[in-house]
Amino acid sequence: MTAQTRLAPVLFFVLMLLVWEGLVRLTNVPAYLVPGPWAIGQAFLQAPSVLLGSLASTLLVTFVALIVSALVGVALAVAMVASKWARAAIQPWAVVLQVTPIVAIAPLIIVWVGDPFAALVVCAVIVAFFPIFSNTAIGLGAAPADLLDLFRLNGAGTWDTIRLLRLPAALPYFLAGLRVSGGLSLVGAVVAEFVAGSGGVASGLAYRILEAGYRLQIPRMFAALVLLSLAGLAINAALAGLARLLLARYGDTTPR
Amino acid sequence: MLTLNHVARRFANGVEALHDVSLSLDAGDFVALLGPSGCGKSTLLRLIAGLDAPDGGQLVWRDGVPAPGALGFVFQDATLLPWATAAENVFLPLRLRGIGWADAGAKVTAALAQVGLGGFADARPHQLSGGMRMRVSIARALVSRPRVLLMDEPFAALDEFTRHKLQEDLLALWRELGCTIIFVTHSLYEAAFLARRIVLMSPRPGRIVQDIASEVRSGAAARLDPAYAALVAQITGHLRAVA
Numbered sequence: 001m002t003a004q005t006r007l008a009p010v011l012f013f014v015l016m017l018l019v020w021e022g023l024v025r026l027t028n029v030p031a032y033l034v035p036g037p038w039a040i041g042q043a044f045l046q047a048p049s050v051l052l053g054s055l056a057s058t059l060l061v062t063f064v065a066l067i068v069s070a071l072v073g074v075a076l077a078v079a080m081v082a083s084k085w086a087r088a089a090i091q092p093w094a095v096v097l098q099v100t101p102i103v104a105i106a107p108l109i110i111v112w113v114g115d116p117f118a119a120l121v122v123c124a125v126i127v128a129f130f131p132i133f134s135n136t137a138i139g140l141g142a143a144p145a146d147l148l149d150l151f152r153l154n155g156a157g158t159w160d161t162i163r164l165l166r167l168p169a170a171l172p173y174f175l176a177g178l179r180v181s182g183g184l185s186l187v188g189a190v191v192a193e194f195v196a197g198s199g200g201v202a203s204g205l206a207y208r209i210l211e212a213g214y215r216l217q218i219p220r221m222f223a224a225l226v227l228l229s230l231a232g233l234a235i236n237a238a239l240a241g242l243a244r245l246l247l248a249r250y251g252d253t254t255p256r
Numbered sequence: 257m258l259t260l261n262h263v264a265r266r267f268a269n270g271v272e273a274l275h276d277v278s279l280s281l282d283a284g285d286f287v288a289l290l291g292p293s294g295c296g297k298s299t300l301l302r303l304i305a306g307l308d309a310p311d312g313g314q315l316v317w318r319d320g321v322p323a324p325g326a327l328g329f330v331f332q333d334a335t336l337l338p339w340a341t342a343a344e345n346v347f348l349p350l351r352l353r354g355i356g357w358a359d360a361g362a363k364v365t366a367a368l369a370q371v372g373l374g375g376f377a378d379a380r381p382h383q384l385s386g387g388m389r390m391r392v393s394i395a396r397a398l399v400s401r402p403r404v405l406l407m408d409e410p411f412a413a414l415d416e417f418t419r420h421k422l423q424e425d426l427l428a429l430w431r432e433l434g435c436t437i438i439f440v441t442h443s444l445y446e447a448a449f450l451a452r453r454i455v456l457m458s459p460r461p462g463r464i465v466q467d468i469a470s471e472v473r474s475g476a477a478a479r480l481d482p483a484y485a486a487l488v489a490q491i492t493g494h495l496r497a498v499a
Contacts, residue, residue, distance in 0.1 A: 144333075144335055146331040146332075146333065146335040147335050147337070149305075149307050149329070149331075150329065150331075150335065150348075150349070151352060152307065153305060153306075153307065153324060153327060153329055153349075154324050154325065154348075154349045154352040154353055155324040155352065155353060156352040160352060164348070164351070164352070165337070168337070168339050171339075249339055249380055250338050250339050250382070251338055251380060251381065251382020251383070
């Protein structure tokens with residue numbers, strides 16, 4: 001990327017903000033319907049510590065959920081490649097979890113789990129774990145047939161084949177899944193907070209959005225949304241950087 | 257060393273890959289299995305390696321079925337671990353058989369030197385050319401000091417210049433190491449240049465049609481040797497029976 005192409009999205013963003021602010025002022029739309037960027041910035045600066053504290057709370061749920069998703073997803077994928085029985089047992093349940101709408105079962109989970117933080121993490125994991133799991137499972141199965149033959153010729157056991165061939169071969173797939181799951185983990189955390197927030201348990205960004213909505217503090221609601229978007233962009237960029245770092249020694253033979 | 261008695265192999269889809277193949281292979285020989293695509297030569301190599309089992313007939317090893325490590329296998333592609341260095345790739349077969357780096361290090365270094373890659377131990381596959389990757393692959397097969405080296409069209413994907421150099425180096429290695437080489441190829445020039453014995457195969461069903469002993473003096477000069485030209489002409493004469 002040249003300096004110009006790097007600058008282009010920033011310039012476009014600033015231009016859109018100016019157009020937005022101009023339209024809001026020209027048409028005299030009240031701030032409780034559509035606030036302009038200026039009003040949103042003001043709303044954030046009025047109480048930055050409240051919103052940033054809520055962001056930290058949501059991000060903590062997101063990160064714990066992402067780490068749990070990675071551990072559970074990889075463990076299940078390895079179990080599936082190690083044993084046909086495990087494959088037959090796990091596959092349908094993983095799909096069931098994937099298609100279960102989290103909003104529908106989140107209230108149940110919050111009641112069952114009890115501890116609010118753990119309940120939020122469980123909900124976010126249910127949303128986030130599938131891409132890691134399915135990508136890792138595909139990667140574990142994508143080891144070249146010739147290399148599998150080479151391992152067989154040298155008398156390698158199942159565990160050595162997984163450890164020395166299948167797991168490193170699956171790393172690029174795992175990292176691609178992790179990047180998708182990073183965003184989903186944030187979405188899952190926010191959705192769970194929405195459900196929990198209406199019961200008055202949580203302090204995450206979703207709770208701020210709900211609260212601001214009830215009080216018709218629409219600019220503040222938008223400020224919370226902007227923070228969420230920025231957090232999503234940061235997570236995505238961080239995971240992309242991690243993938244570049246870990247895959248440097250693979251050369252250009254990696255998928256995606 | 258190895259005798260094949262009426263070996264047959266039929267795949268699940270009904271294709272008869274090998275039909276009544278009988279062959280006796282001598283220790284220390286350099287044998288080319290030559291034939292067009294689909295003649296079962298790779299299947300035959302996999303049977304010898306023990307990666308596949310025949311549906312009929314048998315393979316009899318005079319000194320018993322080779323232990324892991326007594327057979328080296330070189331595939332058509334280099335099939336290296338892309339995340340590992342050249343040295344780690346060559347170390348792999350020893351590592352899989354439970355040998356530690358303390359005992360294997362010298363062998364790995366020697367194998368890399370044998371294929372002319374002494375200075376590339378720490379290079380990763382994506383930093384090497386196609387020919388160099390194939391050299392690493394050959395070093396990986398040689399590091400176990402195999403009695404038998406099985407090669408499945410190892411040079412087919414390389415350019416002509418690289419291929420000639422690798423063929424000459426392989427011949428030198430064969431004379432130096434004294435192992436048996438069974439070399440699958442679809443190039444009659446390659447077979448005529450490398451092998452002491454050429455087994456010509458024909459497809460549908462895969463079977464042996466000619467067994468030719470080579471009188472060509474082996475070495476880089478052989479490509480200009482009249483005996484080499486005569487052998488190529490002799491094989492060409494048999495091709496009508498194959499196609």
